[in-house]
Amino acid sequence: MEPGRRGLMPAFPCGKMEEGKARWPDGVFAHLEMLEARAYEAAVKQEETEQREEKLARLKARVQELRRQRDELRAKVDLQQKGLGKAGVVSDAAQPSARAVLEWKIKSVKAMLQVFYLTGISGKLTKQGVCFCISTAYEGTYLDSYYLDLLTKPEVRIHRHSVPTFIPLEQIAKKHLETDIRRFLSVLADHLNAYVGRRHQADQLQEHFSDQIEGTLQRNSLCNLLVFNYNLSSRSKTFPFNARLLYGDLCCSLPTEVSVSCTPEAPASLAETAAAHSALFRRVALHRAFRSFSSAAERADVAP
Amino acid sequence: MDETVAEYIRRTVLKIPRDEIKTMLQKWGFLSEMQLQTVNFHQLKENISQDVVQLCEENSADIKQAAVLDIIYNHIYPNKRMWSVYQMNKTGEEIEFFDFTDFKKKFKRRLRSALKNVTINFREYEDNAIWIRIAWGTPYTKPNQYKTSYVVYHSQTPYVFLSASVLRSNLPLLCQALVVASNYHDIREVELRSHSLNSLKDIVFKRYSQNFQTYCPRPLSERKVAPESADVRIIQENRNEKERIQRVNREVFGDGPQPKLEFAQYKLETMFKSDPKMDVMYKKEPFRCLVKFSSPHLLESLKSLAPVGMADAPLSPLLTCIPHKARNYFKIREKKGFFPESFVSP
Numbered sequence: 160m161e162p163g164r165r166g167l168m169p170a171f172p173c174g175k176m177e178e179g180k181a182r183w184p185d186g187v188f189a190h191l192e193m194l195e196a197r198a199y200e201a202a203v204k205q206e207e208t209e210q211r212e213e214k215l216a217r218l219k220a221r222v223q224e225l226r227r228q229r230d231e232l233r234a235k236v237d238l239q240q241k242g243l244g245k246a247g248v249v250s251d252a253a254q255p256s257a258r259a260v261l262e263w264k265i266k267s268v269k270a271m272l273q274v275f276y277l278t279g280i281s282g283k284l285t286k287q288g289v290c291f292c293i294s295t296a297y298e299g300t301y302l303d304s305y306y307l308d309l310l311t312k313p314e315v316r317i318h319r320h321s322v323p324t325f326i327p328l329e330q331i332a333k334k335h336l337e338t339d340i341r342r343f344l345s346v347l348a349d350h351l352n353a354y355v356g357r358r359h360q361a362d363q364l365q366e367h368f369s370d371q372i373e374g375t376l377q378r379n380s381l382c383n384l385l386v387f388n389y390n391l392s393s394r395s396k397t398f399p400f401n402a403r404l405l406y407g408d409l410c411c412s413l414p415t416e417v418s419v420s421c422t423p424e425a426p427a428s429l430a431e432t433a434a435a436h437s438a439l440f441r442r443v444a445l446h447r448a449f450r451s452f453s454s455a456a457e458r459a460d461v462a463p
Numbered sequence: 464m465d466e467t468v469a470e471y472i473r474r475t476v477l478k479i480p481r482d483e484i485k486t487m488l489q490k491w492g493f494l495s496e497m498q499l500q501t502v503n504f505h506q507l508k509e510n511i512s513q514d515v516v517q518l519c520e521e522n523s524a525d526i527k528q529a530a531v532l533d534i535i536y537n538h539i540y541p542n543k544r545m546w547s548v549y550q551m552n553k554t555g556e557e558i559e560f561f562d563f564t565d566f567k568k569k570f571k572r573r574l575r576s577a578l579k580n581v582t583i584n585f586r587e588y589e590d591n592a593i594w595i596r597i598a599w600g601t602p603y604t605k606p607n608q609y610k611t612s613y614v615v616y617h618s619q620t621p622y623v624f625l626s627a628s629v630l631r632s633n634l635p636l637l638c639q640a641l642v643v644a645s646n647y648h649d650i651r652e653v654e655l656r657s658h659s660l661n662s663l664k665d666i667v668f669k670r671y672s673q674n675f676q677t678y679c680p681r682p683l684s685e686r687k688v689a690p691e692s693a694d695v696r697i698i699q700e701n702r703n704e705k706e707r708i709q710r711v712n713r714e715v716f717g718d719g720p721q722p723k724l725e726f727a728q729y730k731l732e733t734m735f736k737s738d739p740k741m742d743v744m745y746k747k748e749p750f751r752c753l754v755k756f757s758s759p760h761l762l763e764s765l766k767s768l769a770p771v772g773m774a775d776a777p778l779s780p781l782l783t784c785i786p787h788k789a790r791n792y793f794k795i796r797e798k799k800g801f802f803p804e805s806f807v808s809p
Binding site: 271281283290292306320322379381386407416 | 591621668676
């Protein structure tokens, strides 16, 4: 109903039936029809306004989008002009700008920090002390990094760390931390590097030579005792050799005691090989020793 | 095959979700692949369990094999049990050569010397974790396979994870056997408990992400960067404060996922501090009170308190020290001395 209209009487005023008949000579239903038609027109108009508003909103969004693109392109053009400007003016190229010098300095400092990180022991001063990072490696492969957050006041002590629990950190700290921090870091780094070295050897063995080993390697958290049955080639189904490697020195990644034995019924030649392997494992990393077996076996195959 | 064994196997199979039954039986390795092919794993679990028991009957399973199946189930679903952490210590400095066979022998001998009616099973996993399952009996009754304790021990570490059964009277026996078998001197319970075994391991083995300050931080691509608002006319008034909160939060909690704990409990025995004129407590006694925070994932919810604005950053150290101190039960007492501040007891 148009709000502007005043004096619209309700269709059936109570007690005024006669008046109604006088007011709407065509009848109440005709009046109703007219009202209906008006309502319909109003609804159509409203729909039109809504559609117009929608279209307006769409166009506004499009304008926004185009403005944004224009800004982007403007920025690109500016940048290009600046670049051209730099190349265009030859006389300034000889003097390096302050910005370039700063960038070079930052790059060289970053490279220096990277070098420290690669050496294995690096540190950063913190508000309360210093945070050391021991990055371990074995034979050229970088392995895990371990962190130590130290406090320096009132005395040097460890605040937090990410060293595994089976590394005897408390013992090493008790011995060296307060007296000689270099020694402490060096001993700890030795322990950690040796541990990851032993672990790397065992992992490599398990990964690349699993068909020459019976089942899985029996080891422990520190990887300082390995026991396994193995054979020389991947083709045979029996595992005549039993190896037991004991790593007595926790700072060393080679075993201190090796015993390789065969089953008692084995022929004498195997017993000799076992003794040879015993000596080999004490000198050479485990996975490389196994690699030498397979290459020796290949050579034996190739030889007539 | 013993009826009790058959029933036990049937009930264990019923616990396993239907889709996992076949894989778990394959891991168990007691039934051959051919035998497993004869079972229809799409029927009702009741019927699957009956079929499995039938096959076990053919292979004459005994309690040892049934126990192995139970260990496998608990290893895959450890979060159904409540785990507590114990710490052992020793005074010697000898290098430990942990030998698994030696450990098993010593443990069994020690436990059986005190109590003959126990079922003990071991299983070693690749992350150097040793799972021990113990079913307890009494001097006069056979072991009750439904009342089991589980022990998870990583060699050459001083920590043991225990999921004790209802029979707490056997706990001293179990602790003693562990100490003897692993060559330590004594053992005590650490105030750390949770349903998530891996989270407990992460906390005590320091495998969770701690934020250490280094010059070689992880590349930015790993950190989530919030998208900037598209319209430059919108200015974030609190941007500095938001960034400060993010930075402080990251320093405290680190970038990675937090270990999953369900609650932290603080037992307060501090003096009630009030206006002396009000004189609420006429007896100068500590005000005893227990505050417990619980959540499906407590540490993640603490981490998100400051960014959503429910708490000030940095959070109280009493809350943030939980993974660092490796405990979620605290006792807070008054500090005796000139400065009456509260402190956390060890």
